[in-house]
Amino acid sequence: xxxxxxxxxxxxxxxxxxxxxxxxxxxxxxxxxxxxxxxxxxxxxxxxxxxxxxxxxxxxxxxxxxxxxxxxxxxxxxxxxxxxxxxxxxxxxxxxxxxxxxxxxxxxxxxxxxxxxxxxxxxxxxxxxxxxxxxxxxxxxxxxxxxxxxxxxxxxxxxxxxxxxxxxxxxxxxxxxxxxxxxxxxxxxxxxxxxxxxxxxxxxxxxxxxxxxx
Numbered sequence: 001x002x003x004x005x006x007x008x009x010x011x012x013x014x015x016x017x018x019x020x021x022x023x024x025x026x027x028x029x030x031x032x033x034x035x036x037x038x039x040x041x042x043x044x045x046x047x048x049x050x051x052x053x054x055x056x057x058x059x060x061x062x063x064x065x066x067x068x069x070x071x072x073x074x075x076x077x078x079x080x081x082x083x084x085x086x087x088x089x090x091x092x093x094x095x096x097x098x099x100x101x102x103x104x105x106x107x108x109x110x111x112x113x114x115x116x117x118x119x120x121x122x123x124x125x126x127x128x129x130x131x132x133x134x135x136x137x138x139x140x141x142x143x144x145x146x147x148x149x150x151x152x153x154x155x156x157x158x159x160x161x162x163x164x165x166x167x168x169x170x171x172x173x174x175x176x177x178x179x180x181x182x183x184x185x186x187x188x189x190x191x192x193x194x195x196x197x198x199x200x201x202x203x204x205x206x207x208x209x210x211x212x213x214x
Contacts, residue, residue, distance in 0.1 A: 006195065007207040008058050008087075008180070010037040012155065018045065025049040027208050035087055037203055039063070040080050047084030056086035058120075061112065064156040066091030066126065070108045077115045087120040088112070089151060089180075089203075092142070094126050097134055102141040109145025122149035122180050122201075125169075128159035132168060139172040149201065153183030160184025163197040170198025188213040 009028045011020055021042045028036045028050070035056035036046050046057045059080045062073045077088055090112050096104045113121050123142040127135050142150050150169050152161040160183025169179045181194040182203030188210050191202055204210065 003191070003195075004032050004211060005034045006191075006200065006202045007031075007033040007211075008035045008037040008182075008201060008203045009033040009207045010155075010182070010203050010205045012037065012039055012060060012063070016042070018042075021045055022049065025055075028055045029053050031208060031211055033207060034201065037089065040076065040083075040085075043080055043083045043085050057084055058087035058089060059085045060124075060154075061088055061090040062093075063089075063091055063124075064126075064154040066094045066124070070111050073108065074111050074115045077112050081116055081119060085119065087122065088116050089122040089124055091124045091126065091154060092138060094129055097125070097130060097138050097141075100134070100137070102137050105138065106141040106144040109142055109147050113146040120148045120178075121146070122151045122178070123147045124151040124154055124182075126154055126157050127152050127162075127165045128157040135165060135168055136172050139169050143173055143177060147177070149178035149180050151180035151182055151201075151203065155183040155203070155205075157183070161190075161194055161199075163193045166194050166197040166199045185210075 011024045035058040037058040040059045061076045062068045125138045161181035179199045180201040181199040185204045
């Protein structure tokens, strides 16, 4: 099976250089990944480098803590779209999830979805800070807000994607939404386990190594 289109080939590190982004985009073109996932600053560069390909430009909003105001997230999302972003991965307000104020998060997600229009919106839950009930309720808030995907992790928290969490997320959102597994995915065995659990997108900086793994 060709797994290439499951990958959002990712470079979100704070010290990412222009050469890092050029390398990321070159690899994404070579391996025909679904997207590159980068910080907003590099969206115009990636858009130019990927012109003429079907590799999408994905960027992050409210990253990595999620505790910006809704208006700040909306402005960030609009700016990213204006500069060429095809997909948006936003961090939910984790504090509001911990307070069980899911209406707040659903309304915030709806605002972001309105700002990005028909572009794919993924909501990062940051599961490492949430109980199973909080993961479930956060998924429902994302669904209520009109998101297209729920996503496990930023990769900057205390833990990453687990098959158990992915299975819970898939069960909660059903077949109509996407589930993106991200954070700590280093090999093909992990990837296959996460896909088997219900993920249909993989966010990863080790995409090339995984694809080339025997």
